[in-house]
Amino acid sequence: MAVPRFWREQPQRYRLVGTECPKCKGVYFPPRSVCPTCRRASVGKMRPRQLAGRGKILTFTVVHQPADGFELQVPYVMAIVELDEGCRVMTQIVNADPGAVRSGLPVEACFRRIREDGKSGVIYYGYKFRPVRGKTATPPSVIVEAQPRRRRA
Amino acid sequence: MSRPVAIVGIGLTRFGERWESSLRNLITEAGLAALQDCKVSGEEIDELYVGSMSPGQFTNQELVAPLVLDSAGLADTHIPTTRVEGAGASGGLALRQAYLSIASGHADVAIAGGVEKMTDVPEKDVTRILGAASDQEWEAFIGATDPALHALIARRHMEKYGTSREQLGLVAVKNHKHGSLNPNAQFQKEVSLETVLQSPLISDPLRVFDTAPASDGAAAVVLAALDVAESYTDRPIRVSGSGQGSDYVSLAARQTLTSFAATKHAAERAFAQAKAQPKDVDVVEIHDSYTINEILGIEDLGFCKPGAGGVLTETGATAIGGDLPVNPSGGLKARGHPIGATGIAQVAELVSQLRGQAGSRQVRGAKRGLALNTGGTGVVSVVHILEAV
Numbered sequence: 001m002a003v004p005r006f007w008r009e010q011p012q013r014y015r016l017v018g019t020e021c022p023k024c025k026g027v028y029f030p031p032r033s034v035c036p037t038c039r040r041a042s043v044g045k046m047r048p049r050q051l052a053g054r055g056k057i058l059t060f061t062v063v064h065q066p067a068d069g070f071e072l073q074v075p076y077v078m079a080i081v082e083l084d085e086g087c088r089v090m091t092q093i094v095n096a097d098p099g100a101v102r103s104g105l106p107v108e109a110c111f112r113r114i115r116e117d118g119k120s121g122v123i124y125y126g127y128k129f130r131p132v133r134g135k136t137a138t139p140p141s142v143i144v145e146a147q148p149r150r151r152r153a
Numbered sequence: 154m155s156r157p158v159a160i161v162g163i164g165l166t167r168f169g170e171r172w173e174s175s176l177r178n179l180i181t182e183a184g185l186a187a188l189q190d191c192k193v194s195g196e197e198i199d200e201l202y203v204g205s206m207s208p209g210q211f212t213n214q215e216l217v218a219p220l221v222l223d224s225a226g227l228a229d230t231h232i233p234t235t236r237v238e239g240a241g242a243s244g245g246l247a248l249r250q251a252y253l254s255i256a257s258g259h260a261d262v263a264i265a266g267g268v269e270k271m272t273d274v275p276e277k278d279v280t281r282i283l284g285a286a287s288d289q290e291w292e293a294f295i296g297a298t299d300p301a302l303h304a305l306i307a308r309r310h311m312e313k314y315g316t317s318r319e320q321l322g323l324v325a326v327k328n329h330k331h332g333s334l335n336p337n338a339q340f341q342k343e344v345s346l347e348t349v350l351q352s353p354l355i356s357d358p359l360r361v362f363d364t365a366p367a368s369d370g371a372a373a374v375v376l377a378a379l380d381v382a383e384s385y386t387d388r389p390i391r392v393s394g395s396g397q398g399s400d401y402v403s404l405a406a407r408q409t410l411t412s413f414a415a416t417k418h419a420a421e422r423a424f425a426q427a428k429a430q431p432k433d434v435d436v437v438e439i440h441d442s443y444t445i446n447e448i449l450g451i452e453d454l455g456f457c458k459p460g461a462g463g464v465l466t467e468t469g470a471t472a473i474g475g476d477l478p479v480n481p482s483g484g485l486k487a488r489g490h491p492i493g494a495t496g497i498a499q500v501a502e503l504v505s506q507l508r509g510q511a512g513s514r515q516v517r518g519a520k521r522g523l524a525l526n527t528g529g530t531g532v533v534s535v536v537h538i539l540e541a542v
Contacts, residue, residue, distance in 0.1 A: 001294060009290065028406075030291050059312070059410060061304035062357040067296045068281045078297045078356075080305055080405050088405040090288075092296050103312055114295060126295065 003122055011048075013126035016109055018087065020049035027051070027085040053109030054132070055083035062098045069115040077101050081129055095130035100142040106132040155256035157379035159389035159542065162191025163501040168370035168489030169339040170272050176212050180268040181224040183371035183494075187264065191375050191385045195227040198375075199260035201234045202250045204243030204267040205493035206528075210282045212270050221266060240286035241442055243267060244372065244496025245397075245526030245535030251376050252395050252537075261378050262385075267498070268371035269491035279367045286529045288403040300364060300443070302404055302530045304356035307445040309410040311358065314460030316448065318358055320467050322349040324444040325362045327472050328480050332487025334473075334514035339368050339489030363444040368489035372497035374504070379542070390504045393521075394427030394538035396420060402532050411460070413531030416453040420525070423536040424455075427521075431455040434538070435519040436506050437477065438499035440527040441484040447471075450525050451479065454536070478516045481506065496526035500537055507541045 009030075011017040018029035022045050023038045029051060035042035060079035063070070070076060077093035079101070093101055094112060107129040114124040131142050164186025166179050174182070180203065188195070203218045214220065218234035239246040244267030251265035271279060284293035287302055297305075310316050326346050332338040349362040375385070382389035398418030401407050407414070424430060431454060439450035448462035456477055457465045465471060471479040482488045482502040485495055503522035505511045519541075526535045 005290075059305045059309040061301050061308060061359075062354070063296065063298065063301050063304075064354040064356065065280070065298065065300065067284065067293065067298045067301075068277065070296045073296075075357075076296065078301050078305070080410070090292050090295065090297055090403065090405040103308070 001124070006122070006124055014111070016051045016053050016127050018049045018051050019046045022047060027087045029083070029087050029089050051083055051085055053127070055081045055107060057093070057101065057103050057105045057107060058082045058088060059103055060093065060101050079129070081107055092128045093130065094128045095144050096142050097144050105142065108132050156258060158252050158255045158376055158392045159379045159382040160374050160392060160500065160504050160539065161377045161382050161386040161389055162187045162193060162375035163504045164188070164190055164373045165337050165498060165501050166371050167337045168368045168491055168494070171369035172272070174369065176208060176214060176217065176268060176270040177220055177224040179270060179369060179371040180221050180266055180373070183268070183373040184221060184225050184264065184266055187373035187375050193262060193375050193377070193385050195225065196230050197262050198232050198264050200251060200254045200263040201232055202247040202263065202265045203234070203236050203493070204238070204245070204247030204265070204496060205236060205269060206238060206240050206243050207282050207285060207492070208270070210285070211274055217268070239533040240528030241440060241492055242496060242526045242528030242533040242535050243493040244498070245524070245537070246496070246533070248374065248497060248500055248537065249395050249397055249535055252392050255376055255378050261381055263376050264373060265376065265497060266371060266373040267494040267496055269493045270369050271367040271491060272369050276367070291403055291405070298356065300359055301356040303443040303445055304359045305404060306410050306449070306530065307358055307443070310445060310448070313411055314463070316460070316463035318350065319346065320463030321358070321363060321444040321448070322346050323466050324441060324447045325349045325486050327466070328441060328484040328486040331473060331481050331514055332483025334512070335483045335488060338483040338487050339366055340483070340487045359443060359445070365442045365485035365490035368491040370489055370491035370494045370498070372494045372501050374497055374500055388508050389542050390507050391540045391542050392537060393540045394423035394429070394536070396422030396426070396536045398534045400532050402529060404530050411449070412453050413449055413527065413534060415531055415534035416450065416525060416527065416536070419534040419536040420454050423538050427538040427540070429521065429538060434477070434521050434523045436481060436503065436516040436522045437479045438482060438502055438522070438524040439479050439484065440495070440525055441480060441486050442490060444486070446527065447479060447484065449531070454523065454525060473514055473516060481511065481514045481516055496524070496535060499524040499526060500539065503539045507539060
């Protein structure tokens with residue numbers, strides 16, 4: 001991906017900033033310039049909205065045949081997470097045993113390396129989600145501590 | 154008011170790994186076969202539409218619509234040519250454009266083709282190119298492949314309705330059985346449920362045998378205004394309904410993952426135009442790029458209640474000889490899925506069925522057929538209803 005194409009989305013990718021419609025209070029991620037509910041009435045009025053980055057897994061899959069650039073992470077988990085604010089986000093689930101991930105699992109956003117453009121290219125960072133620790137319902141067996149990153153041969 | 158339109162000729166190549174054939178060879182082969190099927194000569198064509206998802210990425214060739222005309226020896230006719238793209242629905246969209254051009258009165262005869270040449274690139278590139286049919290920035294870039302997106306849908310359907318892993322597998326078993334009866338199919342071999350359930354995981358719960366293959370192939374149909382159709386063929390097949398719908402490109406933006414609103418939108422309009430209901434349909438072609446998509450299709454088209462598609466499959470109703478034969482051609486799973494060609498090949502199968510020319514896979518007494526062609530994760534849907542005249 002070209003550098004500007006990524007750079008212009010950094011607020012969304014780094015800090016999970018969506019948009020809110022001032023009329024219906026609908027929250028959207030990724031950001032929208034038009035609210036699909038209020039349409040014309042929302043044009044030019046959509047406001048940035050910082051998301052808390054907490055939610056539950058709606059559905060998930062364990063990917064065995066990876067996307068380009070994700071070869072070293074197989075098997076990895078992709079999920080749609082329903083955020084507390086009401087909108088849904090497509091995300092990778094990390095720090096979790098793929099075999100123990102379940103729909104309904106409480107998760108929170110974290111900041112991670114997404115991919116890189118070859119050995120000397122740009123490194124892309126952004127959000128992923130991990131099981132919520134501590135007082136929530138996540139069984140301790142689901143959580144896997146972060147491992148040192150495996151290097152390319 | 155639009156005027157009635159009929160399909161007068163069909164042409165198909167064999168689907169599969171066609172190492173010996175280029176993009177232009179394939180579409181020319183299909184196009185010429187369609188013209189020979191109906192006694193239409195090149196200069197009688199008013200419009201030409203070609204559906205192709207990504208010739209630029211698969212073969213570095215854009216401008217494929219005029220290339221088709223050129224390859225068919227018709228460049229001197231200067232017929233207008235247009236390429237149409239809607240990912241997996243590209244073929245269905247091309248057909249719809251050809252249909253609309255005649256229904257509107259603008260054209261009397263039009264040809265709609267579809268083609269994809271997918272095996273000139275490594276498998277890894279195929280996965281990446283198919284990813285262009287999702288939201289590049291918010292799905293593909295962060296690791297969600299096309300199979301992963303369909304796996305998210307499949308799991309949701311299983312958890313919401315109790316659809317079983319076996320029911321998904323039975324879609325593939327049935328379509329391979331049908332494909333074994335189709336001499337143009339990529340896979341003309343039956344598979345057992347055990348084979349499907351033990352095939353390698355691609356994106357859990359979906360396995361290799363839940364997915365359509367990468368294929369080379371082309372298909373073409375010739376359409377004409379119904380009032381002139383009989384000068385080209387003895388057996389015109391009327392296009393009695395044509396509907397199209399769209400949806401959010403990103404799965405995460407949708408309210409529901411267990412049905413495709415684009416399909417419902419397209420089906421409602423096609424049924425209304427055809428003055429028909431689901432119970433009036435004798436044979437169906439559904440876009441089973443993944444097994445879950447055939448189950449969603451059965452439900453979204455109104456052939457059963459939401460969530461009942463898996464059970465209906467299990468009863469055998471969707472096999473040839475059942476109450477609602479789905480994908481007698483073998484579907485995308487067994488016939489093969491050269492992306493742009495698929496929507497045209499579906500309709501060509503229906504024409505064969507309605508003419509009574511489908512050989513050992515003939516659905517007996519078929520008078521009305523329906524084709525559902527989708528692109529992306531149900532982002533674009535096209536429904537056509539065809540009737541024997």
